[in-house]
Amino acid sequence: MGSPSLKDQYYTTSGHFNSPPFHTVERLPWTGLNRVFAAIYGCAILALLYHHAQTLANSTTLASFSITLSLLISDLVLTFMWVYAQAFRMCPIRRKQYPENLKRLVKEEDFPALDVFICTADPYKEPPMGVVNTALSLMAYDYPTEKISVYVSDDGGSAFTLLAFMEAAKFAGHWLPFCRKKNIMDRRPDAYFSSPQSSSSDADEIKEIYESMKGRVENAMNRGEVDEIYVNNDEEREAFNKWEAGFTPQDHPTVIQVLLDSRHNKDITGHFLPNLIYVSRQKSKTSPHHFKAGALNVLLRVSTIMTNAPIILTQDCDMYSNDPGTPLRMLCYACDPAIQSTLGFVQFPQRFQGINKYDTYGCEFKHLARLHPRGVDGLRGSFYCGTGTFFRRRALFGVPSTSVKTNILELSPDYVVKKHIKSQDVLELAHKVASCNYENQTEWGSKMGFRYGTLAEDYYTGYQLHCEGWRSIFGDPERAAFLGEIPINLVDVLNQCKRWAVGLLEVGSYGYSRIIFGTHSMGSLMCLCYSHYMFWPMLSIPTTIYAFLPALALFNGVSVFPKISEPWFFLYLFLVTGAYGQDFLEYVVDGSTFSKWWNAQRMWMIRNLSSFSFGTVECLLKSIGLSTYGFTVTSKVVDDEQKKRYSRGVFEFGVSSPLFVPPTTAAIINLVSFIWGAISIYNGDRDVGERLLMQMLLAGCIVMKCFPIYEAIALRSDSGKMPAKITIFAIFLTGALYAIASIIFK
Ligand SMILES: O=c1ccn([C@@H]2O[C@H](COP(=O)(O)OP(=O)(O)O[C@H]3O[C@H](CO)[C@@H](O)[C@H](O)[C@H]3O)[C@@H](O)[C@H]2O)c(=O)[nH]1
Numbered sequence: 062m063g064s065p066s067l068k069d070q071y072y073t074t075s076g077h078f079n080s081p082p083f084h085t086v087e088r089l090p091w092t093g094l095n096r097v098f099a100a101i102y103g104c105a106i107l108a109l110l111y112h113h114a115q116t117l118a119n120s121t122t123l124a125s126f127s128i129t130l131s132l133l134i135s136d137l138v139l140t141f142m143w144v145y146a147q148a149f150r151m152c153p154i155r156r157k158q159y160p161e162n163l164k165r166l167v168k169e170e171d172f173p174a175l176d177v178f179i180c181t182a183d184p185y186k187e188p189p190m191g192v193v194n195t196a197l198s199l200m201a202y203d204y205p206t207e208k209i210s211v212y213v214s215d216d217g218g219s220a221f222t223l224l225a226f227m228e229a230a231k232f233a234g235h236w237l238p239f240c241r242k243k244n245i246m247d248r249r250p251d252a253y254f255s256s257p258q259s260s261s262s263d264a265d266e267i268k269e270i271y272e273s274m275k276g277r278v279e280n281a282m283n284r285g286e287v288d289e290i291y292v293n294n295d296e297e298r299e300a301f302n303k304w305e306a307g308f309t310p311q312d313h314p315t316v317i318q319v320l321l322d323s324r325h326n327k328d329i330t331g332h333f334l335p336n337l338i339y340v341s342r343q344k345s346k347t348s349p350h351h352f353k354a355g356a357l358n359v360l361l362r363v364s365t366i367m368t369n370a371p372i373i374l375t376q377d378c379d380m381y382s383n384d385p386g387t388p389l390r391m392l393c394y395a396c397d398p399a400i401q402s403t404l405g406f407v408q409f410p411q412r413f414q415g416i417n418k419y420d421t422y423g424c425e426f427k428h429l430a431r432l433h434p435r436g437v438d439g440l441r442g443s444f445y446c447g448t449g450t451f452f453r454r455r456a457l458f459g460v461p462s463t464s465v466k467t468n469i470l471e472l473s474p475d476y477v478v479k480k481h482i483k484s485q486d487v488l489e490l491a492h493k494v495a496s497c498n499y500e501n502q503t504e505w506g507s508k509m510g511f512r513y514g515t516l517a518e519d520y521y522t523g524y525q526l527h528c529e530g531w532r533s534i535f536g537d538p539e540r541a542a543f544l545g546e547i548p549i550n551l552v553d554v555l556n557q558c559k560r561w562a563v564g565l566l567e568v569g570s571y572g573y574s575r576i577i578f579g580t581h582s583m584g585s586l587m588c589l590c591y592s593h594y595m596f597w598p599m600l601s602i603p604t605t606i607y608a609f610l611p612a613l614a615l616f617n618g619v620s621v622f623p624k625i626s627e628p629w630f631f632l633y634l635f636l637v638t639g640a641y642g643q644d645f646l647e648y649v650v651d652g653s654t655f656s657k658w659w660n661a662q663r664m665w666m667i668r669n670l671s672s673f674s675f676g677t678v679e680c681l682l683k684s685i686g687l688s689t690y691g692f693t694v695t696s697k698v699v700d701d702e703q704k705k706r707y708s709r710g711v712f713e714f715g716v717s718s719p720l721f722v723p724p725t726t727a728a729i730i731n732l733v734s735f736i737w738g739a740i741s742i743y744n745g746d747r748d749v750g751e752r753l754l755m756q757m758l759l760a761g762c763i764v765m766k767c768f769p770i771y772e773a774i775a776l777r778s779d780s781g782k783m784p785a786k787i788t789i790f791a792i793f794l795t796g797a798l799y800a801i802a803s804i805i806f807k
């Protein structure tokens with residue numbers, strides 16, 4: 062169960078037995094209580110399933126049989142999800158790093174080199190200046206600069222992004238020494254210059270340089286082309302000449318441009334700068350590109366040829382560094398001989414800036430991003446979350462125990478790069494491995510590199526590494542290592558979750574067999590944890606049934622739950638209050654507020670009804686060949702009006718998305734049924750108060766959760782209100798469901 066190995070392996074003194082530790086681990090105090098509660102709750106679930114089975118056996122009519130069967134199916138799915146979720150609660154831990162101890166024992170010249178990968182895919186959804194800010198914050202790490210190489214993958218194939226990075230390369234010469242001198246923590250120029258503390262003469266000077274570069278990039282974007290005036294020399298001209306007629310994001314040759322080279326380029330104080338390399342891999346309409354995983358694999362190969370750093374940081378373009386000391390925290394693990402041999406990656410949590418004080422869309426994802434990673438960290442280590450992850454390059458080239466074989470010598474993780482990064486040979490080879498056809502008939506994406514076949518490439522890659530025997534670490538320092546943007550309108554949130562749903566189910570369909578047949582080396586609790594997310598979208602089934610069935614039955618006077626006078630009622634009461642109570646406690650103990658928890662609950666319902674059910678259906682359609690889908694990049698551009706509404710905690714609908722239909726329909730049905738029930742009770746119908754009370758309570762809870770939906774339908778006139786089309790469609794659907802229900806229940 063992970064507990065004995067915990068002390069031996071990780072309660073470490075880093076192999077130096079008399080020296081202070083690089084890191085420590087502490088078991089979270091609630092574990093014992095969690096286990097006891099799980100045992101009690103498990104018995105209650107068994108009792109409920111027994112009750113369903115009994116009712117099913119005794120049911121006499123088709124209606125009562127189908128109701129009980131639906132509830133049984135729902136509760137079985139919930140039971141599975143509950144069992145999976147308990148695995149996270151069995152052994153949660155928290156880690157601490159001591160970079161000051163590391164610095165005393167490991168000399169700076171012995172630090173490993175670090176290759177940073179930044180992915181961007183669309184200059185209009187991910188503005189180049191945002192990507193540049195992320196890159197600069199990482200280039201400015203407190204780490205020997207000549208050991209850092211930043212690779213930017215541009216899947217948008219955009220000359221504007223290249224222009225922005227050419228400008229950034231020059232600006233870095235001013236910015237990096239400035240950050241060091243002022244000891245800035247958040248090293249994004251945008252953040253620094255818009256904060257109040259930045260008025261000294263040297264800050265003003267640098268701000269001017271920054272604003273003028275920003276102006277040039279934005280001007281070029283407004284004009285729609287990179288004019289001759291932005292081009293400074295022949296090398297740059299040659300690069301931009303690649304954007305000739307016929308160059309589109311989906312069809313173009315490889316562009317690789319070394320913008321800074323750490324052996325030649327110095328900052329204004331004479332220090333060397335990090336390497337900075339722009340890569341836009343070849344694209345053609347006839348070959349598959351495997352989205353972000355494909356982009357990362359190209360960077361993995363290009364960087365092996367150019368710098369081959371043993372450590373790789375993968376980063377989304379909107380996730381910037383919030384702490385320049387993060388690489389040292391990572392080294393506290395990477396330099397520990399006790400865990401080195403199987404350490405695959407160190408994951409830092411995804412944390413976000415700009416969440417409003419109610420966290421309207423529940424995007425803090427407390428379980429996904431913080432609580433569950435701590436839970437798996439006590440087993441085999443954190444999942445891979447796509448960003449904020451330091452990999453050992455070796456881990457991406459196969460299982461820990463075997464030696465790596467590659468067809469090109471320069472592609473081996475052990476290869477020592479001797480040639481200069483800008484030499485003809487290196488560039489030629491880099492272009493070759495970035496081409497569309499390079500991966501044909503190779504193990505890239507299946508046994509090597511980032512894994513293909515799913516839109517949740519991060520989850521799948523981490524899963525495969527754990528199966529192969531690699532371990533990982535969840536580093537979660539007090540000050541966030543990275544901060545990123547979250548979507549602040551409902552349709553973006555739901556679309557993002559739908560993509561995850563499809564991706565996770567795909568991982569389930571490829572990956573679950575390894576769990577069933579045991580062809581993995583990660584222990585059974587870890588398997589339960591992985592299963593939890595592989596089947597996460599299945600929550601759409603019970604949520605949909607519970608959101609519609611009891612309300613429809615209520616309106617027809619049909620009871621689906623026990624009466625309050627029956628003992629089974631107390632079982633339900635325990636199951637519901639137990640689950641919600643535990644969830645709430647976990648939120649509060651981790652420093653959240655009631656309103657954040659409540660919003661997370663609301664989003665849980667909306668997400669399950671919409672993103673997860675659409676995702677599940679899409680996945681089914683794809684598996685029978687009726688649908689295809691791609692990676693829809695989440696927009697990082699924010700409209701001012703929307704921003705204002707978001708800061709007030711107002712829900713943003715606005716567009717006519719089918720994703721809004723199920724929650725809107727559920728909102729209307731539960732309101733209608735609830736009002737009907739309330740009127741009956743008011744008119745003295747004791748039957749409703751007794752027999753249908755639980756359905757009344759459930760409908761009441763759903764109505765409370767749906768408040769923003771009623772508001773958006775009836776009480777608002779701004780551009781974020783519910784589109785009339787959706788309301789009309791939902792009302793029509795409500796009518797149809799009531800009609801069907803009245804036939805079934807009569
Ligand atoms: O074809 C593509 C598509 C996306 N991206 C990049 O992938 C990153 C993540 O895309 P985003 O639209 O921001 O998706 P999110 O849902 O916010 O990302 C989460 O979920 C993804 C998996 O669905 C993970 O890859 C991410 O790391 C994780 O943050 C961005 O930097 C994109 O530029 C590419 O490089 N190529």
Ligand SMILES: [Mn+2]
Nearest residue numbers: 377379546695
């Ligand atoms: Mn993102």
